Amino acid sequence: MKVLVTIKRAIDYNVHIRIADDGSGVITDGVKHSVNPFDEIALEQAIRWKEAGTVDEVVAVSIGNAACAEQLRTALAFGCDRAIRVAHEEAVSPLTAARTFSALVESEAPDVILMGKQSIDDDNGQTGQMTAALLGWPQATYASTIEINETSARVTREVDDGLETLDIDLPAVITADLRLNEPRYLKLPNIMKAKKKPIEESSLEALGVEADTSLRVTHTAAPAPRKPGVMVDSPEALVSELKNKGLL
Amino acid sequence: MSTILIIADHRDGQLSTATRKTVRCAADFDADAIDILVLAEDGAEVAAQAARLSGVRRVRYVNHPTHAHPMAATAAPQIVAAVKAGDYSHVLGSNSSFGKDVMPRVAALLGVAMVTDLMHVTGAYEFQRPTYAGNAVDTIVAPADRILVATARGASFEPAAEDGDAELEALSLDVELPTHTRFVSTDTHTSERPDLGTAPRVVTGGRGVGSEENFRVIYDFADHIGAAVGASRAAVDAGYVPNDMQVGQTGKIIAPELYICFGISGAIQHLAGIKDAGTIVAVNKDEDAPIFEIADYGLVGDLFEVIPALTRAIG
Numbered sequence: 001m002k003v004l005v006t007i008k009r010a011i012d013y014n015v016h017i018r019i020a021d022d023g024s025g026v027i028t029d030g031v032k033h034s035v036n037p038f039d040e041i042a043l044e045q046a047i048r049w050k051e052a053g054t055v056d057e058v059v060a061v062s063i064g065n066a067a068c069a070e071q072l073r074t075a076l077a078f079g080c081d082r083a084i085r086v087a088h089e090e091a092v093s094p095l096t097a098a099r100t101f102s103a104l105v106e107s108e109a110p111d112v113i114l115m116g117k118q119s120i121d122d123d124n125g126q127t128g129q130m131t132a133a134l135l136g137w138p139q140a141t142y143a144s145t146i147e148i149n150e151t152s153a154r155v156t157r158e159v160d161d162g163l164e165t166l167d168i169d170l171p172a173v174i175t176a177d178l179r180l181n182e183p184r185y186l187k188l189p190n191i192m193k194a195k196k197k198p199i200e201e202s203s204l205e206a207l208g209v210e211a212d213t214s215l216r217v218t219h220t221a222a223p224a225p226r227k228p229g230v231m232v233d234s235p236e237a238l239v240s241e242l243k244n245k246g247l248l
Numbered sequence: 249m250s251t252i253l254i255i256a257d258h259r260d261g262q263l264s265t266a267t268r269k270t271v272r273c274a275a276d277f278d279a280d281a282i283d284i285l286v287l288a289e290d291g292a293e294v295a296a297q298a299a300r301l302s303g304v305r306r307v308r309y310v311n312h313p314t315h316a317h318p319m320a321a322t323a324a325p326q327i328v329a330a331v332k333a334g335d336y337s338h339v340l341g342s343n344s345s346f347g348k349d350v351m352p353r354v355a356a357l358l359g360v361a362m363v364t365d366l367m368h369v370t371g372a373y374e375f376q377r378p379t380y381a382g383n384a385v386d387t388i389v390a391p392a393d394r395i396l397v398a399t400a401r402g403a404s405f406e407p408a409a410e411d412g413d414a415e416l417e418a419l420s421l422d423v424e425l426p427t428h429t430r431f432v433s434t435d436t437h438t439s440e441r442p443d444l445g446t447a448p449r450v451v452t453g454g455r456g457v458g459s460e461e462n463f464r465v466i467y468d469f470a471d472h473i474g475a476a477v478g479a480s481r482a483a484v485d486a487g488y489v490p491n492d493m494q495v496g497q498t499g500k501i502i503a504p505e506l507y508i509c510f511g512i513s514g515a516i517q518h519l520a521g522i523k524d525a526g527t528i529v530a531v532n533k534d535e536d537a538p539i540f541e542i543a544d545y546g547l548v549g550d551l552f553e554v555i556p557a558l559t560r561a562i563g
Binding site for chain 2: 011013016017019026093094095098117118120121122123124125126127128129130131132133134136137138139140141142144154157158159160161162163164165166167168169172177178179212214215216217218219220221222223226227229230231232233234235236238239240241242245247248
């Protein structure tokens with residue numbers, strides 16, 4: 001079996017983002033970036049399957065400029081066999097990403113495409129479902145457990161009112177939720193070894209993918225601030241404040 | 249001007265509040281007409297509820313055994329067929345787990361981009377949505393020459409009024425449905441408490457609660473004031489409560505009138521889920537906890553001492 005894991009370079013989740021004064025977007029220059037945390041969970045799952053002998057090959061793919069090679073090196077340090085960077089200078093929309101991943105299926109022929117359920121920068125949560133749609137494959141989003149065999153997978157999904165379990169035929173797209181696993185800490189020798197591994201290069205043009213740029217972000221702003229709060233010094237004072245406001 | 253189709257969310261024969269809010273959101277799209285599509289095993293009852301929503305022109309329902317447990321794989325091709333048959337300019341879903349699962353599949357089948365989490369609509373093709381866990385807000389302009397697919401962020405809209413009387417129409421769609429995705433089971437938690445997503449009062453606990461047993465204190469306090477109960481990701485990860493109680497960027501995004509949290513430090517991803525609450529109250533024994541930066545009322549103290557005192561003071 002072969003698994004394709006998609007990796008997005010995103011601002012690290014610990015960073016307090018800053019927005020450009022001219023409203024042109026979130027400042028990314030000089031800011032720490034990491035593998036999108038949900039993609040890291042997908043990566044961990046694929047490597048666990050490989051270690052268990054369920055999967056023979058794990059290929060990581062990312063779309064982006066030269067900088068995203070850093071995140072592909074992380075994927076190699078996890079234990080991916082190969083890494084592919086689909087070169088593109090601008091950020092891509094979920095639809096473009098889905099077109100890219102489905103085009104890659106022609107040459108890579110994975111049994112499973114494993115993704116994070118959303119990226120923590122754009123918070124779209126679309127790419128997995130769109131990729132499955134374009135390929136005509138099943139999708140199992142928000143996976144918290146996956147049992148997999150040669151022809152199908154049983155996936156338990158985190159949904160609004162609890163958990164839902166689906167059976168899906170392979171090939172399929174599965175997106176990882178938080179509780180699928182806890183990604184490992186990388187060991188230094190693995191990180192060093194990953195630096196020497198090659199990263200294959202492709203591009204939207206080489207894959208015959210047309211970039212979707214239909215939605216235009218015209219302005220980015222900070223959300224309206226909340227009014228400053230007050231500290232109260234006792235439970236009784238708190239209840240009195242809330243009663244005065246008619247909240248209790 | 250827009251002709252809008254809304255995909256209904258429902259469960260156990262009840263139309264969800266999320267859909268009522270999506271209808272309210274749709275009205276802001278300079279709407280000529282708002283229709284609702286109900287996919288169900290037997291949708292007549294849900295359709296009748298949807299028909300009462302203010303501003304709705306027509307409710308179309310499709311009865312099919314596969315919709316006993318809605319799945320994106322089988323719902324999406326039917327939604328696409330209904331969109332094409334109805335000449336719609338906009339297709340909206342709610343940001344429920346079903347809406348978030350199915351709408352991107354619908355968009356890709358239609359060959360168009362999608363907008364997740366509409367929070368403010370200023371015209372038929374101009375709107376705002378949050379990014380970076382709600383720490384930035386993008387204004388987006390979409391092209392008017394293609395179908396716009398989007399989900400509405402429930403916390404940003406009031407439910408539509410119920411003074412409407414829309415036309416009902418049973419729809420049959422000739423669509424071949426895939427068999428590659430099969431429902432197995434659900435494991436849901438039924439509760440007598442108010443629904444976390446829509447309750448006017450919400451009480452949550454975090455890692456500071458310490459254990460599943462200790463969470464009893466949170467439940468009891470919530471019951472005392474008639475509130476729904478939620479939790480931080482840390483409390484869910486630690487196994488104190490089930491996943492469907494998680495509030496935050498990747499859990500439920502809520503907007504109660506009163507939000508009271510105990511033992512929650514206030515990670516960015518948790519704050520993303522509560523920013524629209526009317527009044528935020530935080531109790532934490534760490535006076536430097538970031539939750540106090542967003543709270544309207546903060547109290548430094550041990551939750552196990554504070555909660556009994558609060559209960560007594562409320563009476």
